[in-house]
Amino acid sequence: MSRIILTLALAASALALQAKDIQKVVLTTTPQMHCQKCETKIKNQLRFEKGVKLIEVSIPEQTVTVTYDAEKTTPERLIDSLKKIKYTARTLKEGEKASPASDNSSCPR
Amino acid sequence: MTWAVATFMSFSAMADEPSDSISTYNLEDYVVTKRRPSTFALSGPETGFKVGQDELFKAACCNLGESFTTNPSVDVDYADPATGAKQIKLLGLAGTYVQMMSENIPDFRGAAAPFAFRYVPGPWLKSIRVSKGASTVKNGYEAITGQIDVEYLKPQDDPGVTLNAYFDSDTRLEANADANFNIVPGLNMEVLGHAENRFSDHDSNGNGFADSPSVRQFNFMNRWNYFSERYIMHAGFSTLSERSRAGQIVSHHGHRPENPFLINLDTYRYQAYMKHALVFDRDHGTNLALIASASMHQLDGLYGIKSYSVNEKNVYAQLMFEHDFSESHNISAGASINYDYLGQHIVAPDAPGRLRERETTPGLYAQYTFRLAEQLSVMAGIRGDHSSSFGWFATPRFNLKWTPVDGLDLHASVGKGYRTVHPWAEYNYLLASGRQLVVEQLQQEAAWTYGANVAYTWHLNSEQLKFNIEYFYTDFKRQAIVDYDSDLSAITIAALKGKSFSHTAQFDVTYTSSFGLSATAAYRLNDVKATYGGTLLSKPLTSRYKALLTLSYKTPLELWQFDATFVLNGGGRMPAPYRLPNGEMSWNDCFPAFPSLNLQVTRWFRHFSIYAGGENLTGFRQKNPIVWASDPWSNAFDPTVIWGPIHGAMAYIGIRFNFGR
Numbered sequence: 001m002s003r004i005i006l007t008l009a010l011a012a013s014a015l016a017l018q019a020k021d022i023q024k025v026v027l028t029t030t031p032q033m034h035c036q037k038c039e040t041k042i043k044n045q046l047r048f049e050k051g052v053k054l055i056e057v058s059i060p061e062q063t064v065t066v067t068y069d070a071e072k073t074t075p076e077r078l079i080d081s082l083k084k085i086k087y088t089a090r091t092l093k094e095g096e097k098a099s100p101a102s103d104n105s106s107c108p109r
Numbered sequence: 110m111t112w113a114v115a116t117f118m119s120f121s122a123m124a125d126e127p128s129d130s131i132s133t134y135n136l137e138d139y140v141v142t143k144r145r146p147s148t149f150a151l152s153g154p155e156t157g158f159k160v161g162q163d164e165l166f167k168a169a170c171c172n173l174g175e176s177f178t179t180n181p182s183v184d185v186d187y188a189d190p191a192t193g194a195k196q197i198k199l200l201g202l203a204g205t206y207v208q209m210m211s212e213n214i215p216d217f218r219g220a221a222a223p224f225a226f227r228y229v230p231g232p233w234l235k236s237i238r239v240s241k242g243a244s245t246v247k248n249g250y251e252a253i254t255g256q257i258d259v260e261y262l263k264p265q266d267d268p269g270v271t272l273n274a275y276f277d278s279d280t281r282l283e284a285n286a287d288a289n290f291n292i293v294p295g296l297n298m299e300v301l302g303h304a305e306n307r308f309s310d311h312d313s314n315g316n317g318f319a320d321s322p323s324v325r326q327f328n329f330m331n332r333w334n335y336f337s338e339r340y341i342m343h344a345g346f347s348t349l350s351e352r353s354r355a356g357q358i359v360s361h362h363g364h365r366p367e368n369p370f371l372i373n374l375d376t377y378r379y380q381a382y383m384k385h386a387l388v389f390d391r392d393h394g395t396n397l398a399l400i401a402s403a404s405m406h407q408l409d410g411l412y413g414i415k416s417y418s419v420n421e422k423n424v425y426a427q428l429m430f431e432h433d434f435s436e437s438h439n440i441s442a443g444a445s446i447n448y449d450y451l452g453q454h455i456v457a458p459d460a461p462g463r464l465r466e467r468e469t470t471p472g473l474y475a476q477y478t479f480r481l482a483e484q485l486s487v488m489a490g491i492r493g494d495h496s497s498s499f500g501w502f503a504t505p506r507f508n509l510k511w512t513p514v515d516g517l518d519l520h521a522s523v524g525k526g527y528r529t530v531h532p533w534a535e536y537n538y539l540l541a542s543g544r545q546l547v548v549e550q551l552q553q554e555a556a557w558t559y560g561a562n563v564a565y566t567w568h569l570n571s572e573q574l575k576f577n578i579e580y581f582y583t584d585f586k587r588q589a590i591v592d593y594d595s596d597l598s599a600i601t602i603a604a605l606k607g608k609s610f611s612h613t614a615q616f617d618v619t620y621t622s623s624f625g626l627s628a629t630a631a632y633r634l635n636d637v638k639a640t641y642g643g644t645l646l647s648k649p650l651t652s653r654y655k656a657l658l659t660l661s662y663k664t665p666l667e668l669w670q671f672d673a674t675f676v677l678n679g680g681g682r683m684p685a686p687y688r689l690p691n692g693e694m695s696w697n698d699c700f701p702a703f704p705s706l707n708l709q710v711t712r713w714f715r716h717f718s719i720y721a722g723g724e725n726l727t728g729f730r731q732k733n734p735i736v737w738a739s740d741p742w743s744n745a746f747d748p749t750v751i752w753g754p755i756h757g758a759m760a761y762i763g764i765r766f767n768f769g770r
Contacts, residue, residue: 047666048715054665 021070022053026063027089028098029082033059045085049073062098064089147627147661148180148619154478154488154508156520156562156579157240157255158182165234167661167672168709169722169761171275171283171305173259174226176237178707178724179674181617181631181657183239183257185226190734190755191355191372191412191541191748193322194223200241200254200558200581201611201635201651205535206528208244208252211259212343214382214402215249219451220419220534221378221406228349228378229259230303230328232273232285232765236260242560242581243506243524246474246490247429247441250504253526253556254583254611262287264299264334264343269769277761279321280308296335299345303328312359313757314730316738318748320755322355322372339388346381356413357741370741372541373411380404394433401426412540413741415457419534424448439478441490446471453533458545460533468529469497474504486510494527499553502527520562520579528554530589532602539591543737543746545599552604555586571623578616585609588639593649593684595642598744607640611648625663632656635679647682650700650752654679670711672722677704681752689745695736700752703729721762728757 033039039057042064046055051072056065066078075091082089092098147163160176168178174195177183186204188195196204209217209225217225238258248256266289273285283305290298305326310319332345353376357369382402389395406421429443451466476490488508495501506524513519532548539546562579588605595601617631633655637648647653656677663670680702686694709722731753737745 047668052666 022067023070024065024067025075025078026065026092027075027078027082028062028092029064029087029089031087032062032099032101033057033064034101035059041085042082042087045081046078049078049081052078060101062101063092148629150518150564150577151238151240154486154510154520154522155240155244156242156508156522156560157238157244160237160239162235165231165237166670166711166720167659168674168707169275169277169720169724169763170231170234171281172227172231173229173234173237176231176234179629179659179672181615181629181633181655182241184652184655187731187751187754188321189538189541189749189751190318190320191322192223192374192410192538193227193324193353193355194538195226196223197226197257198651199239199257200583200613201637201648202254202583206253206526206556206583208248208256208526209259210248210256211382212261212384213248213258214384214400215251215425215447216259216380216402216404218251218423219406219449219531220408220421220537222535223538224351224376227324227326228328228351230283230285230301232271233261233287233301233303233330234259235262235266241579242558243508243522243526245488246476246492246504246506247427247443249445249447250472250492250494250502250525250527253528253554253558254581255558261330261332262289262299262301264289264297264332265336266299267770268297269767271768271770272766273763275761275763278759279311279756282306282308295337297333299330299332299334301328301330301332310359311756314733314755316733316735317357317359317366318735318738318741319355319358322353322374323358324351324353326351341386341388342384344381344383347379349376349378351376370413370746371411372413373409375409377407378404390432394431394439396431398429398431399426400429408537410537410540415460415540416455417457417533417537417540418454419537420452421534422448422450437480439480440475441478442473442475444471444473449529449531451531451534455533457540459547464533466531467497470494484512496529496553498529502553502555516566516568518562518564518566520560520564522560523557525555525557530554530602532589536591536602539600539749542600542749543741543744544597545744547596547599547601547603549601549603551589551602552587554588556583556588557586558583573619573621575619575621576616577618578614580612580614583611585639590639590641592641593750594644594646597685597687600749605640607643608645609639610637612636625665625667627661629657629659631658649682649684650750651681652679652702652752653681668713670709670713672707672709672711674707675704676706677702678753683752684750687745689737690740690743695745695747696733696750700731703727703753705729705754716768717764717766719762719764722760724759724761725754725756726758730754730757 043055046052051069054067079089147161148158151157165176170176174185177185184198186196199207205222240256244252244256268289268291270288275283286302288300292298307323310323313320328349330347335342353374355372357366384400386396386398403424408419410417425447427445431441433439447470449468453464472492472494474492478488480486490506492504504525508522511519530551560581564577567574588609590603590605592601592603613635615633619629621627637651638645639648658675660673680700683696683698683700686696689695704727706726707724709720711718711720734751734755736747
């Protein structure tokens with residue numbers, strides 16, 4: 001009996017993992033991120049979005065890399081979410097670099 | 110190696126700033142994402158650490174005292190069941206030798222000292238800065254074992270509202286609120302509120318006495334901040350009212366005594382402060398600042414047939430000038446004045462009845478800091494003060510930090526501290542004992558503290574391992590000691606005649622991973638001795654060692670947080686026991702080592718978070734904490750000899766709401 005339960009559990013886990021369509025998108029923002037506060041604000045906005053799995057922010061590279069479940073969210077939804085905290089975001093194409101961080105940016109309030 | 114150096118330097122440079130938990134650094138071709146520790150070393154020459162909000166969220170932290178639950182350096186005493194007086198210990202010595210400050214203003218002195226740690230609600234805290242050993246002379250002469258400086262949430266923080274509610278299995282309910290408003294550009298205002306109450310009384314050991322006082326507290330603070338290019342202002346006021354009821358307030362075997370022994374404390378505290386700074390030259394950090402505060406503290410205490418009332422007034426002012434001659438040379442100089450008045454009325458055997466204490470202490474100080482890039486910083490300061498009660502005295506202090514190689518910090522410090530003792534105000538909770546409280550003629554306390562510390566931080570990619578070893582020695586020249594040993598029918602607050610010292614040695618290692626796990630393991634040895642009745646003895650009720658292990662894990666998106674704190678408190682000496690009316694001895698000669706385990710889980714949502722946990726999950730309790738509870742009116746009664754938890758395991762749940770943040 002216990003073997004059957006274990007086999008079923010393993011099969012269910014494998015199916016659940018297979019069903020997920022995990023993808024990665026790299027965003028850059030306007031205004032630029034220039035401090036710890038900007039980073040925290042962006043992370044706090046995105047981490048509660050449905051389907052988001054991981055967020056990596058690089059202020060020097062001006063990138064927000066989001067790993068997400070494509071069945072639950074889309075890059076467009078993530079961009080819309082950032083609008084709520086007054087950041088306009090766009091996706092970076094493969095190999096594209098964002099404008100480097102400049103000192104004259106400021107955090108939106 | 111280059112990236113490791115740069116990471117360390119970035120970390121050091123930010124070590125004194127309010128923290129968020131994750132940082133990203135670009136170092137040549139490397140991009141490193143790292144989680145910053147929630148407790149971090151002070152960046153200057155002083156030895157110590159700063160506890161950030163992330164650390165405070167690891168436990169319930171209902172008040173300042175409970176904020177040190179996860180900390181290896183600061184011990185939190187167990188509250189006595191009569192008054193709830195709960196002190197911390199730093200370097201093995203009582204909290205009275207730590208200078209308490211609120212945002213760099215000396216605070217909670219005299220009658221407020223025994224209960225100070227429950228006057229600061231945990232949810233109001235932004236950070237706590239703990240300086241060990243000799244510290245700066247800027248804030249006065251009182252720090253002997255160090256300073257604890259509390260930073261409250263700031264008016265200039267993001268506008269919005271946070272609400273917090275907490276409830277535990279002891280039926281304590283707490284509610285906290287803080288709100289920030291940006292009035293006009295540059296002008297911000299903040300309101301902080303706190304209310305707590307307990308809805309039932311517990312007597313888990315069935316001795317007819319409540320295990321802890323039933324405390325009802327209301328606490329309110331209003332703060333303002335204005336800043337412009339050349340002028341910065343902070344100001345605020347606070348009020349506190351507290352009612353504490355303890356003693357025979359619970360039913361015992363179905364009935365209450367006709368003439369119950371009650372311990373009632375009613376406290377009212379009013380406080381206001383202001384800080385003004387004129388900035389003359391930002392490039393050279395040239396500024397002139399005026400800091401002033403005033404407080405009134407009224408306590409009316411009843412302890413069976415004894416009573417103690419105090420009206421304490423304090424006024425403090427400081428004028429401070431600072432200037433950087435260059436990046437390497439900084440000078441700070443200033444003048445201060447402190448005025449204390451304590452109008453007291455004591456009803457107890459052989460007590461003085463009405464007693465007025467007044468002291469005015471003006472002083473001058475100068476402090477020079479030398480910095481040689483990131484390798485060396487030296488801080489030397491001296492102050493001269495004149496007490497209207499004790500005359501002139503000088504306070505020299507010296508701190509050094511040397512970084513001979515990357516990641517290795519060496520600290521050394523030496524300094525003197527003084528303290529005027531207000532024995533009835535600071536030890537009024539001892540009136541709950543059936544033993545007579547005897548107060549001898551006391552002098553101003555004076556002690557030297559010497560310290561040395563070696564810290565090494567090792568970075569491997571985005572992970573960090575930090576080793577720390579430290580030693581402190583405090584040598585009292587004059588001291589007021591609480592003597593339970595010389596006279597078994599009395600507790601004597603006596604002037605030290607002989608030696609009194611404290612040696613503490615601590616080793617701790619902290620691991621911070623990039624994937625959300627952090628852990629601290631620490632071990633500290635205490636050797637605290639004083640001369641009681643001509644004999645050098647270990648300080649009673651002081652653990653000989655403390656071992657601590659904390660584990661914290663946050664999921665990748667920090668939606669869940671799991672925290673565990675395990676402490677093993679070493680045993681220690683009990684005061685000399687006395688014979689009870691039934692022929693038994695009041696207690697054993699020593700108390701044993703005992704474990705304690707706290708667990709908490711937190712779930713974060715966009716606008717709120719829920720936390721739940723348990724404290725003292727090992728269930729260890731001090732047996733018979735109230736001695737001779739069957740007859741509290743007798744001389745044999747004593748509820749003040751507490752070395753361990755009185756409650757068993759306790760569970761709690763809390764919720765925090767954020768609006769507009």
